[in-house]
Amino acid sequence: MSGKPIVSLIEYEQASDVVRAVYDDIMATRKVDWVNSFWKVLAHDPALLRRTWETLREVMAPGALDPLTKEMIYIAVSATNGCEYCTYSHTASARAKGLSEAQLMELLAVVGMANETNRLANALRPPVDMQFEPKD
Amino acid sequence: MSGKPIVSLIEYEQASDVVRAVYDDIMATRKVDWVNSFWKVLAHDPALLRRTWETLREVMAPGALDPLTKEMIYIAVSATNGCEYCTYSHTASARAKGLSEAQLMELLAVVGMANETNRLANALRPPVDMQFEPKD
Amino acid sequence: MSGKPIVSLIEYEQASDVVRAVYDDIMATRKVDWVNSFWKVLAHDPALLRRTWETLREVMAPGALDPLTKEMIYIAVSATNGCEYCTYSHTASARAKGLSEAQLMELLAVVGMANETNRLANALRPPVDMQFEPKD
Amino acid sequence: MSGKPIVSLIEYEQASDVVRAVYDDIMATRKVDWVNSFWKVLAHDPALLRRTWETLREVMAPGALDPLTKEMIYIAVSATNGCEYCTYSHTASARAKGLSEAQLMELLAVVGMANETNRLANALRPPVDMQFEPKD
Amino acid sequence: MSGKPIVSLIEYEQASDVVRAVYDDIMATRKVDWVNSFWKVLAHDPALLRRTWETLREVMAPGALDPLTKEMIYIAVSATNGCEYCTYSHTASARAKGLSEAQLMELLAVVGMANETNRLANALRPPVDMQFEPKD
Amino acid sequence: MSGKPIVSLIEYEQASDVVRAVYDDIMATRKVDWVNSFWKVLAHDPALLRRTWETLREVMAPGALDPLTKEMIYIAVSATNGCEYCTYSHTASARAKGLSEAQLMELLAVVGMANETNRLANALRPPVDMQFEPKD
Numbered sequence: 063m064s065g066k067p068i069v070s071l072i073e074y075e076q077a078s079d080v081v082r083a084v085y086d087d088i089m090a091t092r093k094v095d096w097v098n099s100f101w102k103v104l105a106h107d108p109a110l111l112r113r114t115w116e117t118l119r120e121v122m123a124p125g126a127l128d129p130l131t132k133e134m135i136y137i138a139v140s141a142t143n144g145c146e147y148c149t150y151s152h153t154a155s156a157r158a159k160g161l162s163e164a165q166l167m168e169l170l171a172v173v174g175m176a177n178e179t180n181r182l183a184n185a186l187r188p189p190v191d192m193q194f195e196p197k198d
Numbered sequence: 199m200s201g202k203p204i205v206s207l208i209e210y211e212q213a214s215d216v217v218r219a220v221y222d223d224i225m226a227t228r229k230v231d232w233v234n235s236f237w238k239v240l241a242h243d244p245a246l247l248r249r250t251w252e253t254l255r256e257v258m259a260p261g262a263l264d265p266l267t268k269e270m271i272y273i274a275v276s277a278t279n280g281c282e283y284c285t286y287s288h289t290a291s292a293r294a295k296g297l298s299e300a301q302l303m304e305l306l307a308v309v310g311m312a313n314e315t316n317r318l319a320n321a322l323r324p325p326v327d328m329q330f331e332p333k334d
Numbered sequence: 335m336s337g338k339p340i341v342s343l344i345e346y347e348q349a350s351d352v353v354r355a356v357y358d359d360i361m362a363t364r365k366v367d368w369v370n371s372f373w374k375v376l377a378h379d380p381a382l383l384r385r386t387w388e389t390l391r392e393v394m395a396p397g398a399l400d401p402l403t404k405e406m407i408y409i410a411v412s413a414t415n416g417c418e419y420c421t422y423s424h425t426a427s428a429r430a431k432g433l434s435e436a437q438l439m440e441l442l443a444v445v446g447m448a449n450e451t452n453r454l455a456n457a458l459r460p461p462v463d464m465q466f467e468p469k470d
Numbered sequence: 471m472s473g474k475p476i477v478s479l480i481e482y483e484q485a486s487d488v489v490r491a492v493y494d495d496i497m498a499t500r501k502v503d504w505v506n507s508f509w510k511v512l513a514h515d516p517a518l519l520r521r522t523w524e525t526l527r528e529v530m531a532p533g534a535l536d537p538l539t540k541e542m543i544y545i546a547v548s549a550t551n552g553c554e555y556c557t558y559s560h561t562a563s564a565r566a567k568g569l570s571e572a573q574l575m576e577l578l579a580v581v582g583m584a585n586e587t588n589r590l591a592n593a594l595r596p597p598v599d600m601q602f603e604p605k606d
Numbered sequence: 607m608s609g610k611p612i613v614s615l616i617e618y619e620q621a622s623d624v625v626r627a628v629y630d631d632i633m634a635t636r637k638v639d640w641v642n643s644f645w646k647v648l649a650h651d652p653a654l655l656r657r658t659w660e661t662l663r664e665v666m667a668p669g670a671l672d673p674l675t676k677e678m679i680y681i682a683v684s685a686t687n688g689c690e691y692c693t694y695s696h697t698a699s700a701r702a703k704g705l706s707e708a709q710l711m712e713l714l715a716v717v718g719m720a721n722e723t724n725r726l727a728n729a730l731r732p733p734v735d736m737q738f739e740p741k742d
Numbered sequence: 743m744s745g746k747p748i749v750s751l752i753e754y755e756q757a758s759d760v761v762r763a764v765y766d767d768i769m770a771t772r773k774v775d776w777v778n779s780f781w782k783v784l785a786h787d788p789a790l791l792r793r794t795w796e797t798l799r800e801v802m803a804p805g806a807l808d809p810l811t812k813e814m815i816y817i818a819v820s821a822t823n824g825c826e827y828c829t830y831s832h833t834a835s836a837r838a839k840g841l842s843e844a845q846l847m848e849l850l851a852v853v854g855m856a857n858e859t860n861r862l863a864n865a866l867r868p869p870v871d872m873q874f875e876p877k878d
Contacts, residue, residue: 107575141729167787185685243711303379321549439651515847
């Protein structure tokens with residue numbers, strides 16, 4: 063295992079104006095005075111950085127689902143995929159939005175169970191019941 | 199592609215007493231008069247059937263998280279893993295618990311985004327920021 | 335297995351103006367007179383539809399990599415994840431952009447090999463060689 | 471996390487003749503004077519070592535696709551699977567074959583996008599359009 | 607969903623001498639008079655066909671592990687990845703080698719459990735205990 | 743990468759009676775005097791801890807399959823999913839149950855091969871042969 067990122071972290075001081083504008087928006091939106099390293103590696107492609115941030119800001123905003131529910135879904139996906147960085151960052155974000163330890167553990171119980179039954183269904187191939195068919 | 203399950207469906211009529219007791223509990227808990235095919239294939243191993251059902255019943259019950267949130271997490275995991283049966287069954291369950299179309303689509307936007315950023319982080323390996331480190 | 339999509343297909347005739355504008359742009363960009371079903375299910379969330387299409391159009395455009403290379407990468411990911419729809423749609427797109435059968439088969443040989451050695455490395459955990467460490 | 475491999479690294483000095491022959495071929499083919507640790511753990515099974523190396527040498531050689539394209543496909547799969555060792559080793563190999571930073575970032579944008587849309591398709595199950603059906 | 611393979615099936619009658627030689631070896635090794643469709647699609651790349659078959663024949667042969675155990679491992683991986691074709695073909699192979707229904711169900715119970723605890727560990731990141739560290 | 747678990751390790755001394763009872767059963771069942779860290783993080787949810795342990799104890803017990811075969815299946819799944827903790831812990835458990843190095847390497851050869859052919863089948867979509875269809 064290596065501790066080094068695949069590309070260097072682009073810090074605010076070295077960043078182009080386009081990148082700085084995204085960093086400024088990240089800090090303003092989140093009301094914090096730092097930018098996490100995920101964005102500093104994406105900054106090697108300013109268009110990718112901007113697009114990813116704008117999509118994230120839009121997707122994670124309150125809507126039909128509240129932001130804490132959305133963070134829990136992010137944790138569920140990240141644990142399923144085994145993404146270490148994402149697990150740390152989104153668990154921290156969820157806690158900052160009020161996730162209790164009891165909620166975290168219950169979320170993970172569901173994630174574990176779903177990963178189990180997904181494989182039982184994959185292996186045994188039960189037919190989709192007509193009662194589960196989407197209505198027209 | 200084959201339409202046949204890997205093992206036959208064990209219907210109520212053919213089922214042993216142990217299996218029938220689980221089927222009865224599934225129907226009573228869910229207040230329905232049918233058992234979905236996932237349980238009918240698991241029934242080839244009555245101990246696995248019983249254990250899986252009892253765990254599911256416990257895990258999906260109201261607790262620190264409400265049942266609809268739990269169904270959404272189940273959908274998130276199933277979509278990430280590509281489990282067809284689970285996608286149909288848990289979307290149907292979530293709808294029965296009140297999931298609106300707007301909620302479903304917003305949930306999937308988060309699932310898609312998380313799967314995207316998981317891979318950007320996997321590929322670029324940004325270091326975990328000290329601000330994201332769990333507190334002691 | 336079920337043949338029905340989880341949400342209905344929104345056809346051009348029923349679509350809102352926002353959705354139609356995206357459909358029109360898809361057809362104009364691709365120089366075709368039809369819209370594939372992936373977009374017709376996403377249309378249930380016009381913001382998700384628009385965002386996903388605009389990102390795809392930008393990401394798949396010629397840049398540092400040519401469009402055919404990008405379609406091959408899409409196939410590699412879709413085969414790794416087992417996404418059936420994506421395998422059919424992106425193999426068709428790659429063929430339309432000139433992918434030969436010899437190229438397809440060679441691409442898949444690499445995909446298969448990478449999936450194999452990924453697991454050998456996961457299971458045996460060799461240390462990252464200092465020669466592979468990214469340069470500062 | 472542990473820094474130790476699951477099996478020890480078999481160095482050239484300790485290696486059997488069969489293993490040394492593979493190590494020699496790796497160094498000769500790649501025109502380098504060292505062997506990376508992946509092969510040193512595989513060497514615990516000389517038949518697996520030889521077979522895996524010979525397949526890799528054949529699969530990654532120039533053919534219908536050029537070696538840099540093949541390395542990019544390897545990175546795409548490794549990022550999707552989250553294989554840390556493979557990400558470091560194949561990004562280093564791709565760079566040695568001329569991968570620019572702009573190409574790397576654009577490759578990852580496609581990988582991220584494909585992982586996203588794979589899950590939207592998995593979750594919404596649009597039917598495969600007849601236009602995408604392979605020709606007879 | 608589409609019933610058509612991405613490339614056509616190459617039947618024995620149309621096959622080149624190289625491909626026929628592999629088909630003959632498959633039938634002779636397995637003592638059957640037919641070739642399954644997996645090989646008929648791979649046949650579009652005779653080198654890939656030959657290499658994959660020769661590796662499979664070697665890997666699945668009796669050795670430190672018996673063939674039935676190897677088929678069970680194949681099922682475990684295929685269920686985890688959700689590969690439909692592989693699930694059907696390797697369950698059939700395992701049954702032909704004597705897999706009982708009780709063994710199949712117990713195998714799947716382990717597969718389900720492992721998929722569950724893998725995600726609990728991914729999400730909670732317990733440190734690797736020193737007792738589990740490989741010995742030098 | 744961070745060395746810290748997402749939740750603290752609950753040591754025996756701090757543990758509630760319910761948690762201690764599980765820890766005691768783990769040590770008694772395994773005939774060891776320590777509890778591995780996986781259980782110490784799960785202990786934040788005593789019901790999840792107890793349920794997971796009781797299921798594991800039941801699933802991994804001798805039955806239609808012997809415990810070493812079950813540990814090999816656990817390794818196969820963990821390598822496929824890339825779970826680092828699980829790879830270390832289950833390889834250690836398998837070795838304690840007699841797994842030889844030759845068996846480990848042969849197991850991994852099958853795991854690698856299955857991951858490869860799973861993707862070839864996912865990408866080429868051969869039809870399931872009628873000979874592989876489960877019997878009624």
